[in-house]
Amino acid sequence: MKKELIIIVISILILTIVASFIGIGIRKEKQKREMASLTEEQRKEKDEENTIINKIKDMNEVDRIQVYFGEFLKFIEQQKYEKAYNCLNENFKNNYFNNLEKFIEYVKNKYPQTNIAVTYNEANRRGDIFILKVKISQVLNTEFESFEQRIVIRENGANDYKISFQVEEDAEGEGIEVDTPTSLE
Amino acid sequence: MNFKTKMTLAIRDFIKDYGKPTLIVLAVWFIIFTLNQYLITKPKEIKLLKHDLNSPIMDDTKKVSVSNQRKIQAIVKEYFEYCNSKQYEKAYNLITEDCKHYVYLNDIENFKKYIDSIYNNNKVYYLQNYSNVDDTYVYILGIMDDIESTGTTGGYKVYEERIALIKNNDTFEIACDNYIKNERIGIEKEDAFLKVNVASKELSYTREEYNLTITNLTDNDIIIANFDTNKEVELNLGNQLRSAMNIANSTFRVKPHETKTMSFIFRKYFDDENTPTQLRLNAVRIISNYDNSIMRNYSFNIDL
Structure with missing residues (x-):
């Protein structure tokens, strides 16, 4: 009985090791096939996504939010308008840019087409949402009229975010009103 | 073979x-x-x-349990949705009796005015645990414009208040507008001149209001406070004394053999871990009926 038990245990151990190697082999084969089925551009995008995820995984929240906005501006600069458009919050899209053409027209008029520079002036958290106050300018071009803009970003996961932004400057009387009474009147 | x-x-x-x-x-x-x-x-x-919105800002070692978190999130969501859709009565029914009594004087019209002053557009909210003391969980409730939909175009408003979620058996009730709860005290002290009953106190996030019933046992007027000095009524917190905030424009005077209720308000944060030890009436003045002079001036201290 004891001899049988030992044989069973050793057999299980050997087969477990064999199963692990088979599992690893299957996974590698699966990854190879997945990569082979992607186009060059898709492979590049996947690599970029992995790069961003590796970049942000040890960052604090504010830094991550700034990276996301940086990525959004990069899409605009690279004229990957559809990618930038897909970063937008759905309700925000419906309110201001219900089709891609409207969005393209807006960003072409608003942002520099190349060498976008962004300065982060403020970052405030409201629950799960961040509100950034940024200044957009163009590197080495003082003729470009820089402007301030508020950006709203919600992070849903690693490199998974939705953006809204202040579409036009505040009119007179408009702005931010924060009321935080701490005692009864 | x-x-x-x-x-x-x-x-x-x-x-x-x-x-x-x-x-x-x-x-x-x-x-x-x-x-x-x-x-x-x-x-x-x-x-x-x-950042964990369920981790208290004041002391992250006193976290809310997961089961309580779920209940709190659910009731606040329900409360918010009623307020946002102006279902006043349903929202009013979720708040504590103490809050209805002290903050809204048991009048739902007062509650409606409060709701209308905050919820004037379609709003969204966020909830951040602030501090937890026994069965009372203090949160920051932020009510703001739907800035994800607008991108803050045209500006935006944020209103933040402290709310308290108070456990009642297995459910929670809400105390809003920075109010926490009423705490019964029921301590009485008497001498030859005065009888003082400290009935209860109203706790708000930044202050405590003590409700006293004072009986003048003499044939003369007694002045408890009239702001001759700002230390006439103090709350002893052990390591410091706090002066009453509400005596500046009032005279607290009791006629002969009269029983009167009085309240004294002190600045004190609900979660500061200071325990009041004594209420001090430092300048109890018995007034002459003939010439209004002070016949006697003494301290009357009540241990809490």
Whole structure:
């Protein structure tokens, strides 16, 4: 009985090791096939996504939010308008840019087409949402009229975010009103 | 015997002798293999450094339990939705009786005015645990414009208040507008001139209001406070004394043999861990009926 038990245990151990190697082999084969089925551009995008995820995984929240906005501006600069458009919050899209053409027209008029520079002036958290106050300018071009803009970003996961932004400057009387009474009147 | 027959016999003998253990080994191997596959192919969750809205800002060691978190989130969501859709009565029914009494004077019209002053557009909210003291959980409730939909175009408003979620058996009730709760005290002290009953106190996030019933046992007027100095009424917190905030424009005077209720308000944060030890009436003045002079001036201290 004891001899049988030992044989069973050793057999299980050997087969477990064999199963692990088979599992690893299957996974590698699966990854190879997945990569082979992607186009060059898709492979590049996947690599970029992995790069961003590796970049942000040890960052604090504010830094991550700034990276996301940086990525959004990069899409605009690279004229990957559809990618930038897909970063937008759905309700925000419906309110201001219900089709891609409207969005393209807006960003072409608003942002520099190349060498976008962004300065982060403020970052405030409201629950799960961040509100950034940024200044957009163009590197080495003082003729470009820089402007301030508020950006709203919600992070849903690693490199998974939705953006809204202040579409036009505040009119007179408009702005931010924060009321935080701490005692009864 | 040919090879095929020998093989058949050998296999049959093997199964006869080792069939059961072989089946066990194969079954265990199959389970391990399947588990292995599942674990290997499961997408790796990336743990990001993230602020936890359920972790109290004041002391992150006193977290709300997961089951209480769920209940609190649910009731606040319900309260918010009623307020946002102006279902005043349903929202009013979720708040504590103490809050209805002290903050809204048991009048739902006052509550409606408060709701209308905050919820004037379609709003969204966020909830941040602030501090937890026994069965009272203080949160910051932020009510703001739907800035994700607007991108803050045209500006935006944020209103933040402290709310308290108070456990009542297995459910929670809400105390809003920075109010926490009423605490019964019921301590009485008497001397030859005064009888003072400290009935209760109203706790708000930044202050405590003590409700006193004072009986003048003399034939003369007694002045408790009239702001001759700002230390006439003090709350002893052990390591410091706090002066009453509400005596500046009032005279607290009791006529002969009169019983009167009075309240004294002190600045004190609900979660500051200071325990009041004494209420001090430092300048109790018995007034002459003839010339209004002070016949006697003494301290009357009530241990809490």
